[in-house]
Amino acid sequence: MVESNDPYWLVLDGYEDEPAAFGVPPYVGFHIRYVCGVLEQHQINYEYITIDQWRQSLDKMDVLSESNLLGVICIAGAVVPGRYLRGTPISQRESTEFIRQLPHGIPALFGGWAVRGWKQQGWLPLRSNLFLAVQDTDATLNTFLETGKWKHTRRTADEWTKWAHHGAQSKAITQHPDLGTPEKKGPLTYEVEVYQGCVRYKQGCKFCIEPKKGVPIWRTPEDIIGEVKLALDSGVQHVRLGGMTDTYTYMAEGVKELEYPVPNPEPIAALLHGLREDERLNILHTDNGNPSIIAENIEPSEEITKTLVETLSDGAVLSFGLESADPSVHEANWLNCDPRQLKSAIQLINKYGKERGARGLPKLLPGLNFIAGLNGESRESYSMNMDLLTDLRSEGLLLRRINIRQVEGEGFQEIPHDTFHEFKAQVRETIDRPLLKELFPLGQRLSEVHWETHDGRTRLPIHQTSTHTDKSVHGNSGLTFGRQIGAYPILIGVPYHIPLDTSSDILVTGHGARSITGVEIGLDIQNASQKQFEAIPGIGKKTAWNLISTRAKLLRKQNDVSLEELFKAANAELTEAIKDVLCYSEPQ
Numbered sequence: 001m002v003e004s005n006d007p008y009w010l011v012l013d014g015y016e017d018e019p020a021a022f023g024v025p026p027y028v029g030f031h032i033r034y035v036c037g038v039l040e041q042h043q044i045n046y047e048y049i050t051i052d053q054w055r056q057s058l059d060k061m062d063v064l065s066e067s068n069l070l071g072v073i074c075i076a077g078a079v080v081p082g083r084y085l086r087g088t089p090i091s092q093r094e095s096t097e098f099i100r101q102l103p104h105g106i107p108a109l110f111g112g113w114a115v116r117g118w119k120q121q122g123w124l125p126l127r128s129n130l131f132l133a134v135q136d137t138d139a140t141l142n143t144f145l146e147t148g149k150w151k152h153t154r155r156t157a158d159e160w161t162k163w164a165h166h167g168a169q170s171k172a173i174t175q176h177p178d179l180g181t182p183e184k185k186g187p188l189t190y191e192v193e194v195y196q197g198c199v200r201y202k203q204g205c206k207f208c209i210e211p212k213k214g215v216p217i218w219r220t221p222e223d224i225i226g227e228v229k230l231a232l233d234s235g236v237q238h239v240r241l242g243g244m245t246d247t248y249t250y251m252a253e254g255v256k257e258l259e260y261p262v263p264n265p266e267p268i269a270a271l272l273h274g275l276r277e278d279e280r281l282n283i284l285h286t287d288n289g290n291p292s293i294i295a296e297n298i299e300p301s302e303e304i305t306k307t308l309v310e311t312l313s314d315g316a317v318l319s320f321g322l323e324s325a326d327p328s329v330h331e332a333n334w335l336n337c338d339p340r341q342l343k344s345a346i347q348l349i350n351k352y353g354k355e356r357g358a359r360g361l362p363k364l365l366p367g368l369n370f371i372a373g374l375n376g377e378s379r380e381s382y383s384m385n386m387d388l389l390t391d392l393r394s395e396g397l398l399l400r401r402i403n404i405r406q407v408e409g410e411g412f413q414e415i416p417h418d419t420f421h422e423f424k425a426q427v428r429e430t431i432d433r434p435l436l437k438e439l440f441p442l443g444q445r446l447s448e449v450h451w452e453t454h455d456g457r458t459r460l461p462i463h464q465t466s467t468h469t470d471k472s473v474h475g476n477s478g479l480t481f482g483r484q485i486g487a488y489p490i491l492i493g494v495p496y497h498i499p500l501d502t503s504s505d506i507l508v509t510g511h512g513a514r515s516i517t518g519v520e521i522g523l524d525i526q527n528a529s530q531k532q533f534e535a536i537p538g539i540g541k542k543t544a545w546n547l548i549s550t551r552a553k554l555l556r557k558q559n560d561v562s563l564e565e566l567f568k569a570a571n572a573e574l575t576e577a578i579k580d581v582l583c584y585s586e587p588q
């Protein structure tokens with residue numbers, strides 16, 4: 001793992017995953033970068049590895065027995081790791097095992113939201129010189145490096161900038177497996193922290209931790225643009241603006257005095273246009289939105305929405321936390337917005353964001369979050385949620401995704417399981433399914449789909465080998481899954497193998513429950529495989545075989561074959577969809 005014999009620190013990226021802090025690949029989170037930023041500032045030798053690389057290295061060698069290991073830092077950020085396509089966050093069990101394997105006595109620092117959660121549940125792994133950070137892991141590390149002592153520490157505003165900027169040039173980027181090479185860029189997406197906290201800090205939603213952070217602290221547009229420039233210098237191409245509980249209240253006015261602070265269109269425009277000035281930036285997406293702020297301040301919110309549509313890449317999603325449409329749940333939990341406010345915010349976003357952009361996706365759409373298990377909830381709450389969704393759809397309003405989350409345990413009430421499952425099934429069937437068909441209609445072109453796995457929805461170590469990445473696998477039988485870069489991308493399946501870690505454009509050919517199927521645009525008529533022919537709408541198994549054998553016969557007599565010639569000779573119908581997918585190229 002480490003080539004040189006110089007003493008070094010090991011930074012293990014256990015991936016964070018919060019609504020406002022993405023860090024599971026292809027994302028790289030900001031907290032792990034700040035930790036690397038501290039080591040950069042102190043000019044300390046270190047290595048960065050991801051938890052997935054760690055799992056793979058365990059099979060090969062005992063990485064921790066190395067005598068030149070000075071210390072270890074790990075960010076564990078996903079309290080309850082879900083199902084992921086590209087990387088799986090470190091679990092509590094793995095963290096404990098990792099700690100057990102550490103060479104005796106070396107300093108070890110663990111931080112991140114998962115560590116705080118596990119600690120509250122009683123996780124206290126025994127080991128000398130182990131510290132579980134509950135404030136800022138980066139600042140705590142800095143204190144240790146300066147004083148030799150462990151002490152919970154918070155970073156100052158100056159340190160925030162300094163470590164964010166150092167982190168943008170650190171090994172968390174340059175050694176990240178998803179960065180790729182200048183010739184073959186990877187899908188790495190840089191999550192940047194714009195601010196901390198929520199404007200509802202005085203009386204926020206009862207289930208949320210954000211209000212505990214106090215008055216929001218903003219970073220300036222210049223500071224963020226400066227950081228992103230450094231990241232672009234390190235080879236990054238894609239950025240998501242994270243750490244925003246609400247994109248619209250970035251540097252809002254009246255945060256301390258007003259229930260609904262007034263959005264300020266200028267700073268967010270300065271930030272977004274400033275970022276776009278650098279042509280190296282490709283995909284740019286953003287974080288959450290607060291519907292009540294938008295609804296109560298339509299004019300400035302309209303300005304901000306126009307800026308978002310102008311500067312963000314298409315496919316951008318603003319997640320709205322309604323949580324429940326039931327007024328009693330709203331009241332009991334001090335929720336953020338009511339159905340009236342939600343509807344007016346959705347109408348505004350749809351007005352400007354519905355139009356499709358260059359990659360084939362609506363430019364900006366709202367996402368909607370529900371939470372089950374909140375106090376005051378009853379069976380009726382679910383009918384109210386359903387009525388609201390039906391009403392939104394009857395007006396033709398579009399939502400990119402509906403997220404239904406269950407919360408259980410202390411502070412929450414029991415969920416009526418039958419009603420909850422009925423609600424979920426009804427949403428998936430009557431709302432999600434038609435929405436999927438409207439957002440990704442048959443025949444829609446989607447560009448730059450990045451291919452990630454074969455034959456299953458989890459990326460395996462073998463997927464990085466030439467058996468799966470070599471161009472010779474193109475057209476072989478099997479399945480390929482991929483996604484476009486950005487926030488909440490739709491999963492796209494193709495019924496044949498495409499070399500992984502490549503990108504192509506597709507045509508939508510079908511819909512699953514929460515995914516779509518497609519076929520690549522530009523398949524070469526001279527060498528398309530039977531599986532590729534079969535993936536094209538209007539060509540069944542029999543016709544595909546017929547086309548293959550007819551082409552073989554024609555090519556025995558001539559050098560190449562044209563589209564019209566082949567379909568005529570095979571007596572097969574050449575439709576517009578087929579012409580969209582297949583292309584003719586001169587034989588080499």
Ligand code: SF4
Pocket residue numbers: 197198199200204205208209210211245290321336
């Ligand atoms: S609006 Fe509510 S849920 Fe959203 S960040 Fe603020 S307190 Fe948390």
